[in-house]
Amino acid sequence: MSVTEHLELIGGDFCKDSLAATLLPREGQILSAHEMNVLWELFVEIGRCWEDVVHDSANLRSSWLEFVQAKTEHEPTYVAEYSNAVSCVEELIAIYGKQNAFSLLFLRNGIPDGPPLTRLAHAKRYVVDEFIRVHVLASGFKSYGGVNYKGYIAGSRYRTRPTVRT
Numbered sequence: 001m002s003v004t005e006h007l008e009l010i011g012g013d014f015c016k017d018s019l020a021a022t023l024l025p026r027e028g029q030i031l032s033a034h035e036m037n038v039l040w041e042l043f044v045e046i047g048r049c050w051e052d053v054v055h056d057s058a059n060l061r062s063s064w065l066e067f068v069q070a071k072t073e074h075e076p077t078y079v080a081e082y083s084n085a086v087s088c089v090e091e092l093i094a095i096y097g098k099q100n101a102f103s104l105l106f107l108r109n110g111i112p113d114g115p116p117l118t119r120l121a122h123a124k125r126y127v128v129d130e131f132i133r134v135h136v137l138a139s140g141f142k143s144y145g146g147v148n149y150k151g152y153i154a155g156s157r158y159r160t161r162p163t164v165r166t
Contacts, residue, residue: 007110011120014091019122021115024080031072031082038086039068043131045102050135063138064131071130078126085123 009016031039043064047057057064071078092101109124116125 007108009110009118009120010092010096010104010108011088012091012095015088015118015120015123017119018117019119021117023076023078023126024084024122026077026079029079029083031068031079035083035086036068038089039082039127040064042085042089042102042128043134046106046128046131046135049102049106057135060135060138064134067130067134078130081122081126084119085127088120088123 040061043060044057047060068082072082089101089105092105095101096104105120105124105128109120111118111121111124116122
């Protein structure tokens, strides 16, 4: 049994709403500026929680934006998953307050192992976990002593700085 199996699922009615485990259908939607701001806040809070970045992830914003663009402009699109995650985050903040909401979401969410069958589980699996991977790949691993990690996205897309591996 995992630790999360002993916890009650956090959130309110929206977060606990049942869904199929498959990606949510897009239904012609695009992300609003508000949704992008909440998603960026979520990304920043991941770095704060693990204390693995400097300047509140500002140096990772362009990598994060490219990631979100790739996930929303090509099939399968994550637009509906991102929109769902925003609604979950907003409900969690309304219930628990900002600091507690993110801590609970990342560390003590009560989501059982297995396929994501609630809105909160979808947000964790398809958004939070993906954003954590972006943190690691975009430089978060360096705070744990990594210097020449094979997955590190280094340098500049304009080739103004050399990459880590030659």
